Amino acid sequence: MSPCQSCGACCATYRVSFPRFELDDMPGGAVPEALVESAGAQLVCMRGTGAAPARCVALRGSIGQSVSCAIYEFRPxxxxxxxxxxxxxxxxxxxxxxxxxxxxxxxxxxAA
Structure with missing residues (x-):
């Protein structure tokens, strides 16, 4: 099992920002628009990651135990x-x- 599957700390620490063109309502986009909020003119962020304490709306499970991403195949x-x-x-x-x-x-x- 990958260490990521028992961690999830990144999903509950950082703001997950990315360009609007990655949204599923755009040609070639895949990230569900319902799970994001505006982060500027050309950016959006995953809901839950723009405030403290951060936790991505797509994160399932308990940090440090067992986690998964509800939109893994469509993640930004x-x-x-x-x-x-x-x-x-x-x-x-x-x-x-x-x-x-x-x-x-x-x-x-x-290694650096």
Missing amino acids: SACRDFAPLAAVGRGDEACNDARRRHGLAPLVPV
Whole structure:
């Protein structure tokens, strides 16, 4: 099992912002429009991530135990690009910072 499936800290720490063209009401878009809110003229963010404490509306489960994304196949680029090696146990600075904020041990650091 990927460390991400028992973590979810990134989804409950950071604002998940991305371009409007990724929404499912746009040609080629896939992120459900009902799950976002405006974050500027050309940006939206996942509901729940624009305020403190942050928690993405698509996050299911308990942080640090067992989590999943309700829209995994349709998740925005910000999620697809975040900590690309975390799934194999290697955490970058943002990943490990989110884990620390939720009382979780850091993953093996990615070499700079």
